[in-house]
Amino acid sequence: MTEPATAMSAEAPAAKPSFFEDIIDVFFNPAAVFRRRQNSSPWPAILLCAVLSAVIGIATYNVLAPVFDAEFARQSAKILKSNPNMTQDMLDKGRGMTQSLARYGPIILVPIMIFVVGVIAWLVSKLVSAKETFNAAIVIVAYAYVVRVLGGIVTAVIAMLMDSSNITGLGSVSVSPLHFMNPDTTSPMMLALGQRLDLFLVWFTILVAVGIYVAGKTTKARAVVFGVLLWLVGSIPAILGAVKAAKG
Numbered sequence: 001m002t003e004p005a006t007a008m009s010a011e012a013p014a015a016k017p018s019f020f021e022d023i024i025d026v027f028f029n030p031a032a033v034f035r036r037r038q039n040s041s042p043w044p045a046i047l048l049c050a051v052l053s054a055v056i057g058i059a060t061y062n063v064l065a066p067v068f069d070a071e072f073a074r075q076s077a078k079i080l081k082s083n084p085n086m087t088q089d090m091l092d093k094g095r096g097m098t099q100s101l102a103r104y105g106p107i108i109l110v111p112i113m114i115f116v117v118g119v120i121a122w123l124v125s126k127l128v129s130a131k132e133t134f135n136a137a138i139v140i141v142a143y144a145y146v147v148r149v150l151g152g153i154v155t156a157v158i159a160m161l162m163d164s165s166n167i168t169g170l171g172s173v174s175v176s177p178l179h180f181m182n183p184d185t186t187s188p189m190m191l192a193l194g195q196r197l198d199l200f201l202v203w204f205t206i207l208v209a210v211g212i213y214v215a216g217k218t219t220k221a222r223a224v225v226f227g228v229l230l231w232l233v234g235s236i237p238a239i240l241g242a243v244k245a246a247k248g
Contacts, residue, residue, distance in 0.1 A: 019044055026146050026207065033143055034211040038136040042118075045142035046111050052149050053106035060156035061103050064173075067159050068102060071169040074183060078245075110145070117141050120233060121208055128226045130216025140211030144204050151175070151200030175199040188242035196235045205231050 017025065022033045023045070037045075072095060079086055101109075115138065122137035132140070158173040171178030177194035186194075209227030213220060 022143070023048065023146055026143050030144070030207050030210050031214050034136075034140055034214045037139050037143060038132065038211075038215040040139060042114075042135065042138040042142040045139070045145070046114050049114065049142065049145045049149055050107050050110040053110045053152060054104060056149065056152045056156070057106050058103050060152075060159075061099075063156050063160050064102070066164045066167050067170055067173050068099070070167050070172075072098070074169050114138070114142050114145055117208075117234075121212065121230060124229050124233060125212045125216055125218075125226055127229060128212075128216075128218055128222035130212050130218045130222070130226065132212060132215035132217075136215040137212075140208055140215060144207035144211060147200050147203045147207060151198070154200070171195065176201075188245035189239070192235070192238035192242035195238055196231065201234075202231075205234075 016036065022037060025033045076088065080088065118134075118138035118141040121141055122132070122134050125132060125137065154175060155173050158175070158179075159167070162173060166172065168183055171181065171183060171191070171194065173179070174195075176198035178191065178198075181191060181194055183191060205227050208230060209223045212218065212226050213223035216223075218226075
């Protein structure tokens with residue numbers, strides 16, 4: 001009786017990792033996570049990222065206040081210079097809304113962002129003949145977005161440790177080349193490129209490419225091409241903004 005029981009126990013499939021275990025595994029074994037979750041609902045991961053981002057935004061707002069103040073002052077100077085009809089009072093009225101978005105906006109903006117990037121990822125993946133479903137693309141982006149949440153925590157830590165006199169805006173507390181660039185003297189195009197080379201953005205893009213490789217049943221080479229294309233498509237708004245700023 002003991003031998004059959006032992007054999008049955010040995011043949012029993014391993015328990016599927018829980019949702020929270022897969023959230024952790026995204027950092028260490030993303031391919032396995034995407035393989036397990038590609039046919040599941042993306043909403044648990046979407047809601048977790050949205051809630052965590054909102055909590056982090058509220059909890060770290062006071063720490064990041066000098067960053068927001070510096071960014072607001074820098075952007076206000078640019079707007080006033082390019083638009084003589086704009087006044088400082090008019091800009092100040094919109095500041096409250098900006099502050100509210102920084103605190104509470106992620107609960108709404110993060111799900112929208114995940115969905116939009118998921119749609120773009122799904123469309124771009126077809127250029128490399130990937131075969132993942134639309135649902136799988138959203139799932140991949142939702143789980144990969146966990147690293148962007150981590151990036152929010154790291155940004156707050158940098159702001160906490162940094163001398164406030166060296167804070168010139170959001171770029172100065174990022175893990176990107178912007179940290180070493182002076183936004184007032186660096187060309188808009190270089191700033192745009194530095195923004196797109198943020199560590200957590202690049203990491204996020206790589207994770208999405210891994211997901212497309214797994215769920216899309218494509219080759220590693222095509223997954224790399226997909227990652228480059230996704231990064232380039234995501235760079236378009238920054239590039240257009242840089243061109244506009246250079247002309248202004």
